[in-house]
Amino acid sequence: QVQLVQSGAEVKEPGASVKVSCKASEDTFTNYYAIHWVRQAPGQRLEWMGWINAGKGNTKYSQNFQGRVTITRDTSASTAYMELSSLRSEDTAVYYCAREVWGTKDIHYWGLGTLVAVSS
Amino acid sequence: QTVVTQEPSFSVSPGGTVTLTCGLNSGSVSTTYYPSWYQQTPGQAPRSLIYNTNTRSSGVPDRFSGSILGNKAALTITGAQADDESDYYCLLYMDSATYVFGTGTKVTVL
Numbered sequence: 001q002v003q004l005v006q007s008g009a010e011v012k013e014p015g016a017s018v019k020v021s022c023k024a025s026e027d028t029f030t031n032y033y034a035i036h037w038v039r040q041a042p043g044q045r046l047e048w049m050g051w052i053n054a055g056k057g058n059t060k061y062s063q064n065f066q067g068r069v070t071i072t073r074d075t076s077a078s079t080a081y082m083e084l085s086s087l088r089s090e091d092t093a094v095y096y097c098a099r100e101v102w103g104t105k106d107i108h109y110w111g112l113g114t115l116v117a118v119s120s
Numbered sequence: 121q122t123v124v125t126q127e128p129s130f131s132v133s134p135g136g137t138v139t140l141t142c143g144l145n146s147g148s149v150s151t152t153y154y155p156s157w158y159q160q161t162p163g164q165a166p167r168s169l170i171y172n173t174n175t176r177s178s179g180v181p182d183r184f185s186g187s188i189l190g191n192k193a194a195l196t197i198t199g200a201q202a203d204d205e206s207d208y209y210c211l212l213y214m215d216s217a218t219y220v221f222g223t224g225t226k227v228t229v230l
Contacts, residue, residue: 045209048211048219048221104172105156105172106156106171106172106175110166
């Protein structure tokens with residue numbers, strides 16, 4: 001059974017950065033999978049943020065984040081990371097990681113989500 | 121700016137059929153957008169239902185089906201059950217290798 005285990009909730013001040021981790025089963029970090037990051041503000045729709053090819057490490061991001069988001073992975077730790085900088089109150093949301101079998105466009109397995117609250 | 125639109129809400133009777141749609145402000149949705157559909161209940165992570173327009177994800181009952189209807193992607197629930205009451209999101213793959221979620225549809229079964 002594939003599991004994606006995300007890091008715990010965070011509270012950050014405006015202007016700070018946050019880095020959320022997503023630990024997956026070891027076979028995930030090959031060229032055969034991508035890890036996506038999706039967020040959901042309270043009461044709002046899902047918003048796609050970006051993906052990383054788990055093996056090659058190449059990435060693609062939504063333009064909505066204007067260079068504020070960086071997705072990385074550490075294959076030795078079987079972990080992917082999403083860092084969001086210059087936080088503002090509108091970034092308060094649950095952040096999900098999810099796995100896609102590369103090229104299928106099926107974002108099938110999801111983590112439980114990490115709440116990031118931005119407040120002064 | 122790409123906007124993917126869905127009906128805000130639908131109500132369906134138990135055993136009934138409902139079709140949700142997913143449209144694009146810049147034109148028609150076709151199979152080249154690889155439309156996929158996700159179900160989400162409050163407080164839970166999304167669940168994959170349909171990918172690549174009409175392929176059911178593993179474990180998804182066959183009362184869920186995907187298609188292209190006219191210029192939109194569509195998700196049809198046939199024989200709705202109480203536990204189908206959820207939010208449903210479509211997701212489109214863009215030619216820039218990015219994705220965009222739809223605005224979401226709240227389905228009520230009553």
